[in-house]
Amino acid sequence: MTELSAVREQAAALDATDEIAFTRERFVPMGSAETAVQAYLDGNSLGRPLLATRERINALIDGAWGTRLIRSWDEGWMDLPLTLGDRLGEVVLGVAPGQTFVGDSTTVVLYKLLRAAVAADYGRRRIVLDTENFPTDRYVAEGVAAETGCELVWLEPPADEGLVPEDIEKVVGEDTAVVLLSHVAYKSAWIADLAEITRVAHACGALVLADLCHSAGVVREDLDELGVDLAVGCSYKFLNGGPGAPAFGYVAARHQGSLQQPIQGWMGHADPFVMGPGYRPGDGMRRFISGTPPILGMVGIADTVDLIEEAGLDRIREKSIALTRFVIDAVDEHLAAQGVRVVSPREDDRRGSHVTIAHPRSREICAELWRQDVIPDFREPDGIRLGLAPLSTSFGEVTTALETIARLVRTS
Numbered sequence: 001m002t003e004l005s006a007v008r009e010q011a012a013a014l015d016a017t018d019e020i021a022f023t024r025e026r027f028v029p030m031g032s033a034e035t036a037v038q039a040y041l042d043g044n045s046l047g048r049p050l051l052a053t054r055e056r057i058n059a060l061i062d063g064a065w066g067t068r069l070i071r072s073w074d075e076g077w078m079d080l081p082l083t084l085g086d087r088l089g090e091v092v093l094g095v096a097p098g099q100t101f102v103g104d105s106t107t108v109v110l111y112k113l114l115r116a117a118v119a120a121d122y123g124r125r126r127i128v129l130d131t132e133n134f135p136t137d138r139y140v141a142e143g144v145a146a147e148t149g150c151e152l153v154w155l156e157p158p159a160d161e162g163l164v165p166e167d168i169e170k171v172v173g174e175d176t177a178v179v180l181l182s183h184v185a186y187k188s189a190w191i192a193d194l195a196e197i198t199r200v201a202h203a204c205g206a207l208v209l210a211d212l213c214h215s216a217g218v219v220r221e222d223l224d225e226l227g228v229d230l231a232v233g234c235s236y237k238f239l240n241g242g243p244g245a246p247a248f249g250y251v252a253a254r255h256q257g258s259l260q261q262p263i264q265g266w267m268g269h270a271d272p273f274v275m276g277p278g279y280r281p282g283d284g285m286r287r288f289i290s291g292t293p294p295i296l297g298m299v300g301i302a303d304t305v306d307l308i309e310e311a312g313l314d315r316i317r318e319k320s321i322a323l324t325r326f327v328i329d330a331v332d333e334h335l336a337a338q339g340v341r342v343v344s345p346r347e348d349d350r351r352g353s354h355v356t357i358a359h360p361r362s363r364e365i366c367a368e369l370w371r372q373d374v375i376p377d378f379r380e381p382d383g384i385r386l387g388l389a390p391l392s393t394s395f396g397e398v399t400t401a402l403e404t405i406a407r408l409v410r411t412s
């Protein structure tokens, strides 16, 4: 597209000055020659594997699993949910050790923590949440409400933005048990003001449970400093843990003794191998674990955590803003006339690491993009979500996607 040649030039300049460009070389290539993916803009859904992870998985098969066999449980696997949790907590969540574990799926950890938060004070019968939150969060909350008799208080933020503290302030009160929200909204990419929302919730004694799936690894969390009570997140998006890699859960130290999670499995027991008659919760975060840790799914997470530390979260965030701003500017300038709209926040500090664009024919366009090896996500009703993973995405790659979209909207 000749009109996009200026965008291509700008992309080359941005790639040349990208301070964390070296991280792109650390990923497994996306195919070879004509079959290669041309632009992968779905790292916010399934992150790409790191070369180091390939090594690590092979080493696991040959070593810890293949030859050390069951002895490996005593040689690190038993504690991996907590040791990996601490490492992820330190680098990604900005929290002190002893407050993070890895295991289960996000859905299950969410259930465990939401159920525990409600049970903490049965005098408080309300869960505040919003209609723009990810389906699993809404469905789990519906299940917890049905199970406990709690009432759900729904907020309806605009689809192209998200929750603001003032909305929450209007509905929280002495009867609120917990405010459940996503730090970054899965459709719009809106970054909720977690600090202010936590202040508002705490002012009436409610807990805050944050879903960090779309923020972990690309937006600073600093949960300890913000005073967030509970958090969950997945590791297969920006943390590149691999398909179905387990989730992480954060429980602020001050709550660990008093919260009781509902899936009391043997691995959360104070002494699992005593195999005694009754459940006795382990100390600290161990009590939030339920069953056997999914070791295979965990091994890749540490590699991205290391890479995030090497690149630095501030530089990652800077590149994320630059990538999303680059997309918004190009869409405004070159695609708006063809009916493409940006439905993500325009304010840099309120936007996570994806940009959703809308067009009446998004569904067909997205299917055609996939056929042409350009991979974003379709999101109902008419959104194409362009996920921009700062560690693996180049400005050149984004330009390829924009050029292809421009061609398709024009021929549609």
Ligand SMILES: Cc1ncc(COP(=O)(O)O)c(C=O)c1O
Binding pocket: 105, 106, 107, 108, 134, 136, 137, 182, 186, 211, 213, 214, 234, 247
């Ligand atoms: C914001 C958000 N929360 C929760 C989930 C569900 O996670 P899981 O399928 O791992 O349980 C997802 C999955 O994409 C998500 O994006």
